[in-house]
Amino acid sequence: MPAPDGRDSLTATPSKHNLRWDPVFVHARREAAVIVALFLLFFSYSILTCFFLGYGHTAEDSSSIRLIWGMPAWVFFGIFLPWCGVDLVAVWFCFFFMQDDNLNPPEEDGHAKKLEQSAKETSG
Amino acid sequence: MSDAFFAQNGFSVLSASNSAIFVFVVYIALVLLLAFASNRLRRSKSFLTEYFLGSRSLGVWAFALTFAATSASGGSFVGFPSLAYTHGWIVALWIGSYMIVPLVSMGFLAKRLNHVARKSNAITIPDVLRDRFNSPLFGLLSTMMIIFFLSFNLIAQFKSGSVILQTLLADVPLFQSTSNWVAGTLGQVAVLRSAVNDPGYVVCLLVFALVVIVYTTYGGFRAVVWTDVLQGVVMVGGVMFMLPITLWAVGGLSQASREMAAMVPPRDVTLWVTADKSTAAKLPADDGSADEATADGIPAGPITIPKNSWLTKTNGEGSLRLFRLKSRAELPPHKDVPDGVAVDAIEVFDVDAIKRIRIADLPLTIGKVVEVKETESYGEGQQGVYLTGPGPSQSRTAGFLPISLAISFFFMWTFSGAGQPSNMVRLMAFRDSRTLRRAIFTVSIYYSLIYFPMVIIFCCARVLLPGWETEPDRIMPEMARLVSWSINQPWLAGILVAAPFAAVMSTMDSFLLMISSAIVRDIYQRWVNPDAKERTIKRMTYLSTCVIGTVAVFAALNPPQLLQDIIVFTGSGLSVTFLVPVALSIYWPRFNLKGAASSMLAGFTTHTSLYAVGFWRFHKMTAIEPLGFHPFIAGLLIALLVAVSVTLLTKRPPQHLVEKYFMAEAPQS
Numbered sequence: 001m002p003a004p005d006g007r008d009s010l011t012a013t014p015s016k017h018n019l020r021w022d023p024v025f026v027h028a029r030r031e032a033a034v035i036v037a038l039f040l041l042f043f044s045y046s047i048l049t050c051f052f053l054g055y056g057h058t059a060e061d062s063s064s065i066r067l068i069w070g071m072p073a074w075v076f077f078g079i080f081l082p083w084c085g086v087d088l089v090a091v092w093f094c095f096f097f098m099q100d101d102n103l104n105p106p107e108e109d110g111h112a113k114k115l116e117q118s119a120k121e122t123s124g
Numbered sequence: 125m126s127d128a129f130f131a132q133n134g135f136s137v138l139s140a141s142n143s144a145i146f147v148f149v150v151y152i153a154l155v156l157l158l159a160f161a162s163n164r165l166r167r168s169k170s171f172l173t174e175y176f177l178g179s180r181s182l183g184v185w186a187f188a189l190t191f192a193a194t195s196a197s198g199g200s201f202v203g204f205p206s207l208a209y210t211h212g213w214i215v216a217l218w219i220g221s222y223m224i225v226p227l228v229s230m231g232f233l234a235k236r237l238n239h240v241a242r243k244s245n246a247i248t249i250p251d252v253l254r255d256r257f258n259s260p261l262f263g264l265l266s267t268m269m270i271i272f273f274l275s276f277n278l279i280a281q282f283k284s285g286s287v288i289l290q291t292l293l294a295d296v297p298l299f300q301s302t303s304n305w306v307a308g309t310l311g312q313v314a315v316l317r318s319a320v321n322d323p324g325y326v327v328c329l330l331v332f333a334l335v336v337i338v339y340t341t342y343g344g345f346r347a348v349v350w351t352d353v354l355q356g357v358v359m360v361g362g363v364m365f366m367l368p369i370t371l372w373a374v375g376g377l378s379q380a381s382r383e384m385a386a387m388v389p390p391r392d393v394t395l396w397v398t399a400d401k402s403t404a405a406k407l408p409a410d411d412g413s414a415d416e417a418t419a420d421g422i423p424a425g426p427i428t429i430p431k432n433s434w435l436t437k438t439n440g441e442g443s444l445r446l447f448r449l450k451s452r453a454e455l456p457p458h459k460d461v462p463d464g465v466a467v468d469a470i471e472v473f474d475v476d477a478i479k480r481i482r483i484a485d486l487p488l489t490i491g492k493v494v495e496v497k498e499t500e501s502y503g504e505g506q507q508g509v510y511l512t513g514p515g516p517s518q519s520r521t522a523g524f525l526p527i528s529l530a531i532s533f534f535f536m537w538t539f540s541g542a543g544q545p546s547n548m549v550r551l552m553a554f555r556d557s558r559t560l561r562r563a564i565f566t567v568s569i570y571y572s573l574i575y576f577p578m579v580i581i582f583c584c585a586r587v588l589l590p591g592w593e594t595e596p597d598r599i600m601p602e603m604a605r606l607v608s609w610s611i612n613q614p615w616l617a618g619i620l621v622a623a624p625f626a627a628v629m630s631t632m633d634s635f636l637l638m639i640s641s642a643i644v645r646d647i648y649q650r651w652v653n654p655d656a657k658e659r660t661i662k663r664m665t666y667l668s669t670c671v672i673g674t675v676a677v678f679a680a681l682n683p684p685q686l687l688q689d690i691i692v693f694t695g696s697g698l699s700v701t702f703l704v705p706v707a708l709s710i711y712w713p714r715f716n717l718k719g720a721a722s723s724m725l726a727g728f729t730t731h732t733s734l735y736a737v738g739f740w741r742f743h744k745m746t747a748i749e750p751l752g753f754h755p756f757i758a759g760l761l762i763a764l765l766v767a768v769s770v771t772l773l774t775k776r777p778p779q780h781l782v783e784k785y786f787m788a789e790a791p792q793s
Binding site: 018019020021022023024025027028029031032035036038039042043046047050051054055056057065067069070071072074075078079080082083084086087089090091093094095098099100101102103104105 | 213214216217220221223224226227228231232233235236238239242243376377378379380381382385508511512513514527530531534535538556557558560561562564565568569572576580710711783786787788789790
């Protein structure tokens with residue numbers, strides 16, 4: 001994987017030769033990119049829908065504003081529906097896309113494993 | 125309109141207030157109990173990590189609700205309802221980006237921030253930045269920024285809580301007598317004399333502040349989290365309870381929208397009011413001389429017309445005009461001022477509102493009515509403005525939410541949420557990735573159950589409680605009272621008012637703790653006394669939390685107007701200052717100290733400059749909007765531009781920092 005600053009990770013010169021990009025960093029960055037893309041999608045849809053359906057009405061046609069489920073049509077299509085859509089997307093993102101990563105630093109993990117091992121030996 | 129709702133008017137106001145207060149007191153007692161329990165739990169753990177971060181052990185519900193409750197502040201339950209009430213359905217677009225705020229504000233930064241914070245054992249955001257770039261001075265800079273913005277917000281939140289409590293206690297005799305005593309006492313202290321205008325507010329401010337300062341100081345982060353869980357449940361429960369009752373009371377959402385479509389925005393007027401000669405003797409004079417009327421029946425002293433009183437005037441053609449006072453008025457006896465005095469009011473054009481209000485039974489006459497000309501308003505005299513964009517406005521010819529501003533707020537709420545240090549700290553406190561995934565989903569559902577329903581509730585409030593443009597920040601507690609009385613369960617008002625109160629408390633305690641941690645950890649321990657013992661740190665922490673809270677109380681004695689303006693200023697300010705440096709520091713290995721510091725300063729300077737110029741020009745807390753966009757957009761773009769360009773123009777960060785925060789040992793083959 002190329003380094004984010006454009007240099008190939010193979011040509012980077014870390015002080016230790018067995019280093020790689022941290023998987024937590026890689027996964028988190030990918031998830032962040034997807035989130036930004038989702039934001040842009042819902043932002044575009046909502047703003048455009050609300051603008052074209054909800055703005056520019058004159059006083060004369062105020063009595064003919066269409067209601068759906070009691071709310072103005074632009075609110076229903078521009079806010080209510082995408083809100084429900086985002087909740088569904090959250091299900092996908094949280095339960096099918098986002099990775100479970102170990103967030104502890106390696107030394108903390110090693111210490112925790114030692115404690116666990118010691119506990120097992122004590123309990124026999 | 126629901127006939128059943130308007131048929132109910134036989135309740136006892138006094139018993140309603142007592143039962144509501146009882147429930148409210150029980151809620152406060154629970155909060156204090158949680159603080160006590162948290163303090164006991166802390167004794168076996170490292171003080172700082174436990175006091176400020178809960179030992180990084182938050183599970184799903186604690187994490188989700190503390191995050192949600194902290195984000196939903198007084199602005200959400202006082203400022204936001206007042207906007208929905210004042211401007212109508214357009215506020216659905218104003219708040220619309222909250223549909224995706226959980227995904228962005230939690231998912232965008234959480235995993236990596238938690239990971240990075242564990243690597244350096246950071247407890248605060250300045251800790252993270254200090255260690256990430258190996259620069260104590262940068263940590264100090266971040267600390268100063270946090271203290272600056274959160275201090276403003278803390279004052280606004282104190283006002284929020286006091287206003288809510290004031291509505292709950294308004295009819296309680298003990299509260300009224302205490303307020304009168306406070307008014308008399310404050311009047312003798314020169315610097316506090318201006319607070320005499322609203323002594324009830326001062327009483328509520330002191331009670332509210334005492335509760336929050338005590339439980340935050342004593343309980344620390346875990347108390348804050350546990351109370352957030354309690355408060356989170358109360359908030360969503362309050363909204364879910366109010367929604368169906370509001371819809372029933374108004375006769376359905378379609379009915380409410382149709383009535384809103386026919387409404388015309390109220391306008392500011394000046395009324396010339398004179399006390400009647402013939403019935404003046406019935407009025408109690410303000411100085412207690414009610415029984416000392418003169419021989420022709422005119423009272424000896426001035427007459428007070430309470431704020432928010434409704435008055436009517438029938439014009440020559442026989443049609444009725446409806447007015448509501450914006451401030452308390454003192455009316456001298458008729459003989460002293462035969463032409464009357466000028467009082468500020470609004471004229472409400474929805475004449476049907478007369479069925480839902482109580483006209484003040486005051487023997488006085490309205491003479492002249494002078495319209496206050498708004499040179500920069502939108503929607504004046506027009507129907508339909510409450511259902512369409514940009515929504516009515518008394519201060520902007522482009523309306524409440526022109527599309528450029530709608531775009532700004534969509535970005536702002538989303539990314540400002542992500543950039544709040546108070547939210548970032550919570551992102552450092554959850555237990556593991558699994559907790560994070562489940563919490564993001566939980567908060568998404570939680571926000572769906574709060575924000576959109578509140579738009580519905582407070583649009584309906586326009587129909588149920590007309591004329592609150594005089595004091596829109598009170599609409600939430602007023603609706604809570606109305607809803608609970610409408611089903612003859614006045615004790616519910618205590619719980620419903622607890623919802624916005626809970627929101628304010630859950631935000632305030634976080635801010636209080638953040639400022640306290642900034643002072644103790646990031647200034648005292650890092651710079652003044654690095655070898656301080658835990659006992660000293662503990663004392664410093666308790667002391668700083670108390671002192672900060674107390675100072676904020678004094679600052680809140682003269683409360684700011686429209687909370688939402690202050691909250692927007694501080695929220696957007698924190699984000700433009702912190703979001704870019706923090707995000708790039710965890711995702712871009714090339715990012716260096718100079719880029720981070722420059723970005724922080726550029727964002728801060730841009731944002732505060734735009735507000736400073738706006739304040740100078742418009743004499744209120746409003747910013748200049750470049751190209752019609754909120755200053756948040758300009759601040760964020762400039763911060764990002766500066767971050768990238770300064771970083772690329774300066775030397776690379778030290779390799780050991782890149783390896784520490786971005787690399788891991790490859791598994792051995």
